Amino acid sequence: MTKVEVKLGTKIDKAELLSTDISKLAILTATRVIKDEVEGQYEYGAMTQCPWCGHIGYTSGLDSEVYITVICGVCGQPFQA
Numbered sequence: 606m607t608k609v610e611v612k613l614g615t616k617i618d619k620a621e622l623l624s625t626d627i628s629k630l631a632i633l634t635a636t637r638v639i640k641d642e643v644e645g646q647y648e649y650g651a652m653t654q655c656p657w658c659g660h661i662g663y664t665s666g667l668d669s670e671v672y673i674t675v676i677c678g679v680c681g682q683p684f685q686a
Contacts, residue, residue, distance in 0.1 A: 630673075
């Protein structure tokens with residue numbers, strides 16, 4: 606059996622969400638969304654868990670150096686991953 610690592614998100618409030626650049630948001634989806642890889646970029650996709658509702662899904666656009674704001678595709682709550 607293959608073991609999958611799941612990154613647990615951290616809750617944020619709506620005020621912090623409103624101060625986030627909307628172009629930097631990621632969405633937690635139930636299935637993997639395939640994107641073309643571009644040389645020199647450090648974004649990656651991983652399994653992520655929503656800290657609000659517990660949904661586990663795929664988040665693309667994660668950055669290895671900074672936390673990004675993610676919107677859960679099930680409950681709609683914001684969190685950082």
